[in-house]
Amino acid sequence: MALRLFNTLTRRVEDFQPLDPAGRRVGLYCCGPTVYDLAHIGNFRTFVFADLVRRYLEFRGYTVTHVMNITDVEDKIIRRVRETGLSLKDYTRRYEEEFFRDFDALRCRRPHHTPHATEHIPEMLALIDRLMHRGIAYRAPDGSIYFSIEKYRGCGCCYGQLVNLDLQQLRPGERVSHDEYAKESVADFALWKARAPEDGEVFWPSPWGEGRPGWHIECSAMSMKWLGPAFDLHLGGEDLIFPHHEDEIAQSEGAAVQPPGQRFVKYWLHGAHLLVEGRKMSKSLGNFFTLRDLFQKGFNGREIRYLLLTAHYRETFNFTLDGLAGARTALSRLDECLGKLRELAGTQPAAPDDNLLQPFTRALDDDLNIAAAWGTVFEWVRECNRLIAARQMAPAQAAAALAAWEKVDEVLGVSAAAETAIPPEIMELAAARQAARKAKDFARADALRQELKTRGWLVEDTPKGPKLKPV
Numbered sequence: 001m002a003l004r005l006f007n008t009l010t011r012r013v014e015d016f017q018p019l020d021p022a023g024r025r026v027g028l029y030c031c032g033p034t035v036y037d038l039a040h041i042g043n044f045r046t047f048v049f050a051d052l053v054r055r056y057l058e059f060r061g062y063t064v065t066h067v068m069n070i071t072d073v074e075d076k077i078i079r080r081v082r083e084t085g086l087s088l089k090d091y092t093r094r095y096e097e098e099f100f101r102d103f104d105a106l107r108c109r110r111p112h113h114t115p116h117a118t119e120h121i122p123e124m125l126a127l128i129d130r131l132m133h134r135g136i137a138y139r140a141p142d143g144s145i146y147f148s149i150e151k152y153r154g155c156g157c158c159y160g161q162l163v164n165l166d167l168q169q170l171r172p173g174e175r176v177s178h179d180e181y182a183k184e185s186v187a188d189f190a191l192w193k194a195r196a197p198e199d200g201e202v203f204w205p206s207p208w209g210e211g212r213p214g215w216h217i218e219c220s221a222m223s224m225k226w227l228g229p230a231f232d233l234h235l236g237g238e239d240l241i242f243p244h245h246e247d248e249i250a251q252s253e254g255a256a257v258q259p260p261g262q263r264f265v266k267y268w269l270h271g272a273h274l275l276v277e278g279r280k281m282s283k284s285l286g287n288f289f290t291l292r293d294l295f296q297k298g299f300n301g302r303e304i305r306y307l308l309l310t311a312h313y314r315e316t317f318n319f320t321l322d323g324l325a326g327a328r329t330a331l332s333r334l335d336e337c338l339g340k341l342r343e344l345a346g347t348q349p350a351a352p353d354d355n356l357l358q359p360f361t362r363a364l365d366d367d368l369n370i371a372a373a374w375g376t377v378f379e380w381v382r383e384c385n386r387l388i389a390a391r392q393m394a395p396a397q398a399a400a401a402l403a404a405w406e407k408v409d410e411v412l413g414v415s416a417a418a419e420t421a422i423p424p425e426i427m428e429l430a431a432a433r434q435a436a437r438k439a440k441d442f443a444r445a446d447a448l449r450q451e452l453k454t455r456g457w458l459v460e461d462t463p464k465g466p467k468l469k470p471v
């Protein structure tokens with residue numbers, strides 16, 4: 001069965017077929033964080049969703065190029081820069097560092113490219129210039145450059161590909177200068193904003209005078225720079241569908257740089273939002289959580305990742321602290337089962353069996369049905385526990401089950417940190433100690449135990465033989 005994904009562009013679940021004629025390489029762009037504050041767990045739901053898409057594509061054998069931009073200049077950031085008196089770079093650097101600390105704690109695979117908006121101004125200017133030449137962009141009286149929806153439509157292009165828009169209400173030439181606006185305010189939007197006194201030192205030169213880019217042009221320029229003018233997958237939270245993604249399509253397809261017959265993006269995927277205790281997150285409701293708020297409550301990145309990964313990406317997810325406690329219980333069930341399998345399997349290598357892999361793949365092929373995928377994992381845990389308790393699990397079978405888990409965990413990323421590998425010389429010392437014990441040379445056995453300790457390893461004698469643990 002092919003991987004099937006819900007495409008916001010067609011509002012249908014479709015077979016995933018990459019643009020690469022060889023069917024191997026996949027380009028994936030996910031709108032990244034706006035580094036004006038600490039990211040919250042809602043933002044991270046979207047980034048964990050993007051991580052799932054990327055990991056699952058890799059699991060399915062695709063070679064993914066994953067790009068996630070860093071929005072380091074836009075309206076909200078400029079406001080904060082003005083309030084703090086810091087430079088743009090000093091202000092955004094701190095939040096970017098914090099972002100990646102959390103991103104890593106959630107075990108998200110780092111994207112291959114993380115382009116910064118402020119480092120792509122020439123690409124944005126080139127794109128705006130092209131739109132000017134095509135007559136789709138124009139200069140407003142204040143010197144800003146706007147995208148003309150009327151001219152774009154006049155070229156035979158469609159504005160309103162991702163959402164249904166009532167364009168009867170559209171008054172040609174009406175403009176919106178903010179980066180964020182609602183569907184009701186559909187209007188020509190800013191590509192380049194002329195320098196204003198409140199922008200302080202945040203401006204760049206351009207052929208149309210000093211200014212700064214609009215938010216939407218940033219993602220068009222960066223995605224096409226790193227993935228080409230037509231690529232496979234574009235992701236983000238559902239709030240970005242309009243206007244951000246609609247405007248990205250308009251700018252990128254308005255520039256007409258795609259090969260004939262190809263769209264800017266083939267599949268648009270959007271993650272539904274996260275609520276906290278049933279309500280929209282807000283600082284005033286006291287239900288606004290950053291990752292460090294949750295760390296302070298004693299939870300870790302692994303537990304938060306697990307919880308964020310339990311619900312289907314197109315369903316609104318209700319985040320609760322009880323849910324997080326439940327995540328801890330579920331993970332310890334998993335850990336316990338894996339621990340028993342490891343003990344049984346020893347170190348023998350094995351090929352993964354299909355008991356887990358097949359139903360797991362079937363579930364995720366179906367528009368990333370992660371809830372069903374977890375169902376198969378816990379079904380498998382139950383069955384393994386049953387066989388182990390009944391002494392019906394042979395070591396080779398345990399090894400094959402573990403090998404299957406390792407593959408599945410390439411997608412889920414929730415295994416407890418692997419036990420520290422034991423270096424060969426330590427193994428040799430432990431074996432020599434065991435031999436001395438057998439020969440009843442206890443003085444030598446004790447000396448070897450001491451030697452191991454000074455090298456950082458403790459020996460514990462168990463009914464199943466000696467076990468090594470780091471001090």
Ligand code: AMP
Binds near residue numbers: 034042239
């Ligand atoms: P921002 O840093 O505001 O640009 O947002 C980064 C990402 O988080 C975007 O893809 C948003 O769509 C997403 N996002 C924002 N709020 C939420 C939420 N409550 N639940 C899920 N995703 C969100």
Ligand code: ZN
Binds near residue numbers: 030031244
């Ligand atoms: Zn974007």
